[in-house]
Amino acid sequence: MAEEKAAGEDGNASTTPETNKPTARSRQPIGFIRQVELVDRVKAYDPDADEDQLNRAYVYAMKAHGGQTRASGDPYFSHPLAVAAILTQLRADPATVVTALLHDVVEDTDATIDDIRRIFGDEIARLVDGVTKLSQIELRSEASKQAENFRKLVVAMADDVRVLLVKLADRLHNMRTLHYIPKAEKRQRIARETMEIYAPLAGRIGVHRIREELEDISFRELSNDVHATISERLADLQKHSVGSVVELANVLREQLTRHGLKAQITSREKRPYSIWRKMTQKNVSFDELADIYAFRVLVDTVDDCYAALGVIHTNWRMIPTEFDDYISAPKPNNYRSIHTAVIGPPSSSGQRQRIEIQIRTFEMHETAERGVAAHWQYKDPGDGDGRMVEIVARGQYDPYETPRRLVEMFQAGEDPDEALRYAKLELFQDQVFCFTPKSRVIALPKGSTPLDFAYAVHTDVGDQCIGAKINGVQRPLRTPLNTGDVVEVLRSENAPVPAEWESLAYTGKARSAIRRRIKKMQYNEHLALGRSIAESVFTGAHLEFSLKGVREGLKRLGKKTVEDVLVSIGRDDLAVNELVEAVYPGASLESRGEIRAASLREFxxxxxxxxxxxxxxxxxxxxxxxxxxxxxxxxxxxxxxxxxxxxxxxxxxxxxxxxxxxxxxxxREREEDATAFARITTTVRNGLGVLSEIAGVIARYGVSIANIRLQNRSEEFVDFILDVEVKDTRQFSQMLAGVRASPNVINAERTGGEDHDEL
Structure with missing residues (x-):
């Protein structure tokens, strides 16, 4: 891909000065496999695969890329071939493998999507087009470019997750050859982007094999010294603990066999990045982790998983803080396994070891290794366009949950950079698994609140949220949720949206929805307030106020719609005098934007x-x-x-x-038509609906607002001046008392102003 070719398109240097790697021409390209071998790999797990199509794609891509080379000096075709090879390891469907072979031909050769469609059909053309479009964007800043590329990636993968599989395999091969890029700054930029976006996305669709390798290569580039130190310590530990590992595995197998359980036991390879992350999260040194052995127990059935757990916990003391049951509560990417840690039997040296153990079925292991690729099969060729359909093995797994949520965030009108920050927040965080009262599992980033829970259930639920019960007890909306919490959302159709709610929310989806609601409510508030002010001024001036009249004055005001005009008046961006003069030219024009009393009033x-x-x-x-x-x-x-x-x-x-x-x-004692102006300086709390509330109070006393002008606005308070038209001092005093009694009014005082003449 264009934005990722840094790993293969930055020139033809055969050595990298900073890494002093050997020339590429002296060895076979990374991931290179022959045509027959590629076809055999696919046929091994899908005997019905279209062998002819795979062969045609191989030959077509090889000819299309011709003499192009990568920065390593390898033929460029070695790159799409390596991407296809990675996907065969995931047992991706044949269409995905063909897409991998062709994924760069449209962008880097004379081939077109129409050519692909004519030769390989609609499905392959659609997938290749989806992958190609991700790189066809040029923006001004690198930050915006990354945000826009990420948005395109999310939208594309929400349409067909196979696009993401190809993209991840493409990024993985580019990361494997990252060291051929001569510029350290560029290598680090690519590694950082991989760590922040591609690795978390791989994790979210369950492709842990790719996620772990992407993380480790990125970590090596971004923190090479730390990576090297941990690698040395890890290699030394493994060298000196081989005997202990074998001994522990034999004891574990013996105990399980004694209880009639047939299990395959393997030790799990630790990667430097996973070690570093655990050291950072738990704030411990390498030595404190070095005695933790990791084993994986694979059995046939779910019942065998819990039976094995019982055997292990019966024989060795468990460590409560290290236990997680992802079989009962699977992760959103359908990861299912039991994690536990125990104090194991004494080794030959007499020292008791801590043992980390994962227990899962063979089927669960397949899903954990291949992620979303383990849950798709090819439709019958006569059944439509050949798109893949999901096999939902056990319940509610949806491989599109993460992309759908991210797409919703981007489509809500968020600034791309801000949406990217929220997306990273959701992708990176450890998760908690909570339940609705009907036992639906809701996965949220660690640190989420009931407000996040409400919006995760549904946007309407979040918009109507007024409170929440956690495990049957009503709690503040700012309460952090924990795994296992049962959350009941208390709802009302007229739920308020305090401005501080955005700070209570943790997830990007909730913050985005709250901000959108606040903007909508502010818009409606300013619209209603602007209309109220305009109607009062026009009525007081004995001028007809009509939407048709305002519409005719739009051009003079430089506005597109009547609503824009009224909202601008409500926001104090447009003086009401300007509206009067636009609708009735010559009726009033004050340089200060205030109403001239004598010309617009029968006073x-x-x-x-x-x-x-x-x-x-x-x-x-x-x-x-x-x-x-x-x-x-x-x-x-x-x-x-x-x-x-x-x-x-x-x-x-x-x-x-x-x-x-x-x-x-x-x-005079009684003058039915006599009115006078009074000015009020008011300080109110800065909140939604406050100005409309004050206008409503004034209207209840039969008082008209002649003009309103904001003076100062801070985060907490707003000062504004109101010119009102009253019949007498009694009406004014009653109205002022009503305004002062409003809970959001801090102060309201009658003040003077400029002199008004009778003409």
Missing amino acids: RPRAAISGLTPGVTVKIARCCAPLPGERIVGIRQDNGGVKVHTIYCETLAQEDPPQDRWLDLKW
């Missing part, structure tokens, strides 16, 4: 106030913004007009105008 102070000389211009002082019902005074201005203040106005007291300018004024 005539002279008609509502007694004691004024006819014809005098009246200005309502905004420093105190007197409301009908309050004690007021008038101050004559130099231009002959009158400014109206409350008798208690602090600004008036500071200015202290001469007594001959004072006028004794008062509001």
Whole structure:
């Protein structure tokens, strides 16, 4: 593949200075097998395989790649041949092996998908196309490129998991020849990507053989000194413990035979990376692990597995923290086995050894070695397009569970880089296995919470989650889950979504879904608030508010939809005055984005106030913004007009105008149409629905919002200014008391503003 050819396409150097490897031409290429041998391998496990198709694919790929060579100096055809050989070890179906032989011809030669379809049929063409498309992407940054490639890989493998099998075998062969790349930086980038993406994916579909080798080669490249040290210690341990291993195996076999159990017992090879990971996880030294012998016990039936476990635990003391039963609760990749550790019998030196033991059936062992490839068979040629169908051996195994979950995350509109981070989180973590009340097993990364559990069951369950019971007891949603927990999700159709819920979730799927819900609720909140503000302003200005009118003003506002306009007003990204002028050009245009009271309101102070000389211009002082019902005074201005203040106005007291300018004024008793403006500065908690809640409180008192403007927004609080239109001071006081009583309001005070004139 293009992004992976670093292991085979970086030139033709026959030696690598940093590793001083011998030239490739002096030896046979890694993984090279002859045509007859490849066909025989496939026929050995699938006698009905199309031998002619395999031969044609072999010859076609060899001719297509012609004289191309790899960085090692090997003929390029050795690479697809090695990939095919790896897949035969997994007993992959013939179509997958043919795809491996052809997987690079479309990208690196003149061959096309149509050529492949014409010669090899639709199924092979679809698989080759799926593998080829993974590398046909060029983005600006390496991080984005990796994220996008991973997204394409996930989508492709969700369509047919065989694409991933070919991809993993392709990566494995490239990693085996990684040392031929001269640039250390590039080798490390490839190794890191392999460790972070491809090895975990191999584990998730159960191909542990490939996963372990990918991890070990990557570890050697990324931490060569540590790998070398552990390898030396491991080799020394194995050299000096051969006798003990044989002795322990014989004792174990003897005990099982004595109880009528026929078992095959083998010692398990330890790899440096698995040793290092165990040392890191358990925070112990190599010496503390060195006395742990590892054996695998293979028996015929599940009953024999538990019988063998009983024999082992009866004869030797078990170590409780080392016991896991993956037969009763299989892993999502269908891995099934019993893991235990015991204090074994004394060796010839008299020292008792710790023994790690895996117990499984031969069938389980086949699945553990081959993963998803062990659960597929070829359809009858006359049964459709020849796609493979899943053989579900025991219950609920779904090889597509991981890709489906990851695809859902990518398709939810997440930023690719962020989705990649979440995907790595899910792939890397150890797992816990929890149960629904109906005993359905839900596998989650270690550290997951009931909120993650709810979204793993179904997105709708997560969206309706309001709490959870763990083992029958109600617990906080932040509670980490443990293997064996029975989780009951408490649900409500009107479940809230607190912003802090994202921090409670651990999995990428849950975080993505919560963020999506929060965005949707914020959008709806701003939409409702923007519409409420717009309707109040238009009504107060005696202008008709209609969606048709707003639609006609979209071009002037530079918006695409009516909803965009209303949401922008609700977010305070668009001043409501701009909407008024777009719908009714010339009606109002204030540089500050505020409503001009006298031009948009039927507020005539002279008609509502007694004691004024006819014809005098009246200005309502905004420093105190007197409301009908309050004690007021008038101050004559130099231009002959009158400014109206409350008798208690602090600004008036500071200015202290001469007594001959004072006028004794008062509001008329009843003025049905008279209204006035008041300004409120409010501090509220920053949360979903709070602004809509305040607008609702104000509306309940029959008060209209003239304008709203956000001042400051922090993580916890929001400060904003409200201009409201009220009939009198009584209505205002009641409304203000209602606002203050709202649980999300920290403070609400009446404040002044700019002066408004009567025209």
